[in-house]
Amino acid sequence: MPNLSTLDRRHFMSGCAVVAGVALTSSGRAVAQESKPLPAYVDWKRPEAMIVHSNNTLETRREAFGTSLLTPEDKLYIRNNITAPSEAIVKDRDAWEVSIEGVAKPRKLTVGELKQMGLTTVVMVLQCSGNGRAFFDHKPSGTQWQVGAAGCVSWTGVPLKTVVEALGGPAAGAEYVTGTGGETMPAGIDPKTILVERSVPIKALDSIILAWELNGEPISLAHGGPLRMIVPGYTGVNNVKYVKTVNLSEKPSDARIQASRYRMVPLGEKAGPDDPSVWEMEVKSWITSPLTTAKAGEVQITGLAFGGINAIEGVEVSTDGGKTWEKAEFIGPDLGRYAWRPFVLAANLKAGEHLIVSRATDSEGRVQPRDMKPNASGYNHNGWLKHGVTVKVS
Amino acid sequence: MPNLSTLDRRHFMSGCAVVAGVALTSSGRAVAQESKPLPAYVDWKRPEAMIVHSNNTLETRREAFGTSLLTPEDKLYIRNNITAPSEAIVKDRDAWEVSIEGVAKPRKLTVGELKQMGLTTVVMVLQCSGNGRAFFDHKPSGTQWQVGAAGCVSWTGVPLKTVVEALGGPAAGAEYVTGTGGETMPAGIDPKTILVERSVPIKALDSIILAWELNGEPISLAHGGPLRMIVPGYTGVNNVKYVKTVNLSEKPSDARIQASRYRMVPLGEKAGPDDPSVWEMEVKSWITSPLTTAKAGEVQITGLAFGGINAIEGVEVSTDGGKTWEKAEFIGPDLGRYAWRPFVLAANLKAGEHLIVSRATDSEGRVQPRDMKPNASGYNHNGWLKHGVTVKVS
Numbered sequence: 001m002p003n004l005s006t007l008d009r010r011h012f013m014s015g016c017a018v019v020a021g022v023a024l025t026s027s028g029r030a031v032a033q034e035s036k037p038l039p040a041y042v043d044w045k046r047p048e049a050m051i052v053h054s055n056n057t058l059e060t061r062r063e064a065f066g067t068s069l070l071t072p073e074d075k076l077y078i079r080n081n082i083t084a085p086s087e088a089i090v091k092d093r094d095a096w097e098v099s100i101e102g103v104a105k106p107r108k109l110t111v112g113e114l115k116q117m118g119l120t121t122v123v124m125v126l127q128c129s130g131n132g133r134a135f136f137d138h139k140p141s142g143t144q145w146q147v148g149a150a151g152c153v154s155w156t157g158v159p160l161k162t163v164v165e166a167l168g169g170p171a172a173g174a175e176y177v178t179g180t181g182g183e184t185m186p187a188g189i190d191p192k193t194i195l196v197e198r199s200v201p202i203k204a205l206d207s208i209i210l211a212w213e214l215n216g217e218p219i220s221l222a223h224g225g226p227l228r229m230i231v232p233g234y235t236g237v238n239n240v241k242y243v244k245t246v247n248l249s250e251k252p253s254d255a256r257i258q259a260s261r262y263r264m265v266p267l268g269e270k271a272g273p274d275d276p277s278v279w280e281m282e283v284k285s286w287i288t289s290p291l292t293t294a295k296a297g298e299v300q301i302t303g304l305a306f307g308g309i310n311a312i313e314g315v316e317v318s319t320d321g322g323k324t325w326e327k328a329e330f331i332g333p334d335l336g337r338y339a340w341r342p343f344v345l346a347a348n349l350k351a352g353e354h355l356i357v358s359r360a361t362d363s364e365g366r367v368q369p370r371d372m373k374p375n376a377s378g379y380n381h382n383g384w385l386k387h388g389v390t391v392k393v394s
Numbered sequence: 395m396p397n398l399s400t401l402d403r404r405h406f407m408s409g410c411a412v413v414a415g416v417a418l419t420s421s422g423r424a425v426a427q428e429s430k431p432l433p434a435y436v437d438w439k440r441p442e443a444m445i446v447h448s449n450n451t452l453e454t455r456r457e458a459f460g461t462s463l464l465t466p467e468d469k470l471y472i473r474n475n476i477t478a479p480s481e482a483i484v485k486d487r488d489a490w491e492v493s494i495e496g497v498a499k500p501r502k503l504t505v506g507e508l509k510q511m512g513l514t515t516v517v518m519v520l521q522c523s524g525n526g527r528a529f530f531d532h533k534p535s536g537t538q539w540q541v542g543a544a545g546c547v548s549w550t551g552v553p554l555k556t557v558v559e560a561l562g563g564p565a566a567g568a569e570y571v572t573g574t575g576g577e578t579m580p581a582g583i584d585p586k587t588i589l590v591e592r593s594v595p596i597k598a599l600d601s602i603i604l605a606w607e608l609n610g611e612p613i614s615l616a617h618g619g620p621l622r623m624i625v626p627g628y629t630g631v632n633n634v635k636y637v638k639t640v641n642l643s644e645k646p647s648d649a650r651i652q653a654s655r656y657r658m659v660p661l662g663e664k665a666g667p668d669d670p671s672v673w674e675m676e677v678k679s680w681i682t683s684p685l686t687t688a689k690a691g692e693v694q695i696t697g698l699a700f701g702g703i704n705a706i707e708g709v710e711v712s713t714d715g716g717k718t719w720e721k722a723e724f725i726g727p728d729l730g731r732y733a734w735r736p737f738v739l740a741a742n743l744k745a746g747e748h749l750i751v752s753r754a755t756d757s758e759g760r761v762q763p764r765d766m767k768p769n770a771s772g773y774n775h776n777g778w779l780k781h782g783v784t785v786k787v788s
Contacts, residue, residue: 067515067550068610070464119694119738121461121726154726156461216462300513332515332548336727344513 042078042222049075051148056080059148065288065304067342069332070123071151073214073223079128079149081196081257082183084221085242089182093218093226098210102178102248104168111212111227118162122209122232123154124338125306129235129262129278132372132381138267140378147286147387152306152340155230157211160246164205174248175202179229182242192255198238198262199252200231200279207232210243232338233309235278235380237262252277265376281308283368284382285315285343285360293392296351303328306340307362314361317345321355322370322385328358337363349393357388436472436616443469445542450474453542459682459698461736463726464517465545467608467617473522473543475590475651476577478615479636483576487612487620492604496572496642498562505606505621512556516603516626517548518732519700523629523656523672526766526775532661534772541680541781546700546734549624551605554640558599568642569596573623576636586649592632592656593646594625594673601626604637626732627703629672629774631656646671659770675702677762678776679709679737679754687786690745697722700734701756708755711739715749716764716779722752731757743787751782 036052038045049064058078060071089096094112109117128149130142143149160177164170181196200208209230212219219225224241231238237257252258263275285305305315316325328345335341343358360368372383381387430446432439443458452472454465483490488506503511522543524536537543554571558564575590594602603624606613613619618635625632631651646652657669679699699709710719722739729735737752754762766777775781 066610067513067607069515069517069548070610072466072609116689116692116694118740119461119696119725121463121736123463123727154463156725213461215466216460216464217466295510298510300510302513331513331550333517333730333733334727335729339727342515346512 041084044074045078046074053143053145056083057143059145060151062147062286062288063291064148067288067302067331069152069335069339069342070215071153073153073217073220076126076151076153076223077128077149078222079130079143079236080241081237082194085182085184087221089242090218090221090225093212096226096242098227098243099245100163100167101245102171102174103164104171107167109163114158114163114210114227115212117166118158119156120159120209121154121156122207122230122338123152123335124230124232125150125152125281125308125340126236126239127281129237129379130377132387133378135381135383135386136372136374136378138374138378140376142378149236152304152335154215154335155209155211155228156213156216157209157227157230160208160210160229161205163210164248170202170205170248173250176200176249176252177202177205177208177231178245178247178249178253179240179243180245180247181240182244195255196240196257197253197255198240199249199258200234200238202248204231204234205248210246233280235262235281238279261377262379263377264379267374267376269376271376278379281306282380282382283307283310283312283360283362283366284387285358285368285384286387287317287356287358287389288342290356290391291389293394294349296349296393299347299349299393301328301345301347301356303343303358304340305330305343305358305360307337307360310362310364310366311337312341312360313363313365315343316359317343317347318357318359319347319349319354321388322357322359325359349391351394354391354393355388356391357384359384435478438468439472440468445540447537447539450477451537453539454545456541456680456682457685458542461682461696461725463546463729463733463736464609465547467547467611467614470520470545470547470617471522471543472616473524473537473630474635475631476588479576479578481615483636484612484615484619487606490620490636492621492637493639494557494561495639496565496568497558498565501561503557508552508557508604508621509606511560512552513550514553514603515548515550516601516624516732517546517729518624518626519544519546519675519702519734520630520633521675523631523773524771526781527772529775529777529780530766530768530772532768532772534770536772543630546698546729548609548729549603549605549622550607550610551603551621551624554602554604554623555599557604558642564596564599564642567644570594570643570646571596571599571602571625572639572641572643572647573634573637574639574641575634576638589649590634590651591647591649592634593643593652594628594632596642598625598628599642604640627674629656629675632673655771656773657771658773661768661770663770665770672773675700676774676776677701677704677706677754677756677760678781679752679762679778680781681711681750681752681783682736684750684785685783687788688743690743690787693741693743693787695722695739695741695750697737697752698734699724699737699752699754701731701754704756704758704760705731706735706754707757707759709737710753711737711741712751712753713741713743713748715782716751716753719753743785745788748785748787749782750785751778753778
């Protein structure tokens with residue numbers, strides 16, 4: 001069993017049961033959980049399910065995931081890089097225009113037109129690049145996400161490939177799919193410094209969707225309606241909200257969000273163009289129950305596991321901090337390569353303190369590592385140790 | 395193309411677009427759609443998605459299904475045989491007790507205890523036995539359900555088989571699984587005449603779940619919380635709400651709801667014990683869009699299809715009332731044998747009136763029939779013709 005004293009308080013906090021905004025410390029003393037009131041634009045979210053870090057950053061509480069296959073929109077995390085456009089753009093959703101560029105016959109298409117070009121649904125984990133940032137020891141700046149900057153949702157729309165083919169196919173030299181968000185650029189600021197414009201490799205064209213529905217309902221403005229570019233298996237930032245331009249471009253965007261932000265930069269270095277962009281997600285899992293206490297005897301340990309860019313293959317659970325492992329079982333149907341799967345292990349727990357951890361394996365045999373090698377901005381944490389929870393069994 | 399004059403007004407109404415409670419007749423004149431306000435106990439349902447037939451009968455509007463894989467609880471139909479128990483029973487969900495009888499070691503178990511015995515999730519179509527009653531020509535009495543006394547939801551709980559095995563297995567002679575609802579019996583009425591107690595063949599034991607979650611959330615009282623007996627592939631009435639007794643019985647219940655109600659009775663006859671009980675569901679499908687009008691050209695025709703007790707295998711669509719058929723495509727992941735699948739067909743529609751119908755086939759090769767042979771009480775209608783919609787294309 002690892003030395004529990006090495007787990008910092010923040011890590012411990014992530015394993016705390018939260019009831020009505022109150023968390024318990026290891027001594028059982030109740031403390032206020034850090035959470036602000038819901039911002040007005042998402043006042044329809046469930047307050048008891050969310051940790052509000054700021055106006056633009058809300059995460060789902062670990063205990064709020066339960067066993068659901070799909071995360072309801074009113075519990076889904078929010079991460080906006082800049083302020084969302086006006087609600088006016090979702091008043092007449094079918095009128096929203098997206099400009100398709102970098103194709104043989106570039107043109108603008110309305111959502112109404114896209115709806116008659118094709119229809120598909122993909123279930124996928126949407127996860128912020130910085131999810132798990134709170135678990136890095138070097139305390140990178142940025143939102144201190146624990147596990148909840150992630151959700152599993154279904155997106156319905158038209159395959160981008162269908163649209164591109166209808167417009168004569170990609171132009172020569174296309175290497176990237178670049179999506180530009182429809183946020184209003186404030187005056188007096190160089191747009192390139194704040195523009196939400198992300199490029200992903202052209203190979204993603206096979207799976208990208210231009211989506212107008214989330215979990216079967218029109219996408220809320222907060223989550224990118226009326227139209228969002230969905231790139232299954234890629235971190236949240238690549239799934240451009242209120243997408244107004246899709247360009248099959250020769251080069252990646254030179255907007256700052258692509259050129260120097262969202263890159264895997266070694267500690268102490270400045271981001272350069274050779275540092276890998278935060279694109280594909282890695283295999284990951286975490287425990288959802290129990291989180292603080294349990295009765296001795298048979299306990300159903302549950303969690304969530306996904307493969308990121310690959311399908312999830314299996315997941316193991318350890319109740320002794322990683323000394324011994326048992327294979328957990330997935331429950332419910334497999335919602336496809338990009339979805340997560342709830343899992344359960346029936347374990348016989350003796351009285352005492354247990355560090356419960358989970359370790360997932362993807363379809364390519366990649367295993368969730370014990371520790372995550374730190375990177376400057378704290379992206380992509382999937383180390384199983386820091387995602388563990390300490391449970392008092394009595 | 396069948397003679398459209400044979401389609402009665404009620405059938406036509408089912409294909410009408412409904413906007414804010416208003417439907418259009420064939421002449422385009424707006425008429426009030428018959429719907430009462432939401433009853434207080436389900437005032438959290440979405441009014442625009444529901445047709446309220448009565449306090450105990452609410453259906454989902456055909457146009458409200460959209461392309462969702464799972465039906466949100468706030469759009470799910472309601473059919474109560476008698477008034478639900480008091481909200482008090484969902485105040486302390488884990489304290490609810492169910493008596494397991496007809497096993498080697500009968501005993502009562504609380505929901506809290508069940509939660510530590512096992513965990514599974516099944517996605518299934520929940521459908522009222524009378525769904526589609528409005529499409530019978532003989533106008534059986536009872537709620538005039540169109541397509542919306544159905545939804546596809548996930549249930550999480552413990553397999554009944556796991557519980558039965560933990561209690562030493564079925565007692566000798568067990569032939570049925572009989573579930574009894576926890577409704578309060580009013581004084582002065584013979585309980586057998588109103589008791590919600592249903593028996594299903596013992597073979598269903600392999601798939602029955604004692605469920606405490608619907609779509610990943612605690613089941614609302616309206617939908618049978620704190621504990622519901624879920625019998626995948628069987629019509630709604632067999633999925634006993636607030637289940638208080640589960641008995642592996644030698645004989646089926648002698649309560650009226652089992653003994654003489656919910657049986658397939660020939661027209662003009664009285665129900666007898668040899669008339670088949672309404673148990674397993676049949677293959678079925680219906681169109682969800684377009685429902686009234688469309689623009690000439692390529693149109694994405696969508697719908698929902700399921701196999702009932704069997705998996706769904708395929709579905710065809712006809713835009714000429716069944717003269718010619720084309721294979722539709724399923725969209726999104728397969729959620730398992732008991733789930734429905736949304737489907738789409740891209741059709742090129744010419745101006746004029748089209749009767750659009752769908753015809754599903756299950757994994758056993760059973761095909762949805764053109765017409766449903768009438769039965770006295772109007773159960774199990776799955777005839778494709780009456781489920782069609784007339785769409786004006788211009």
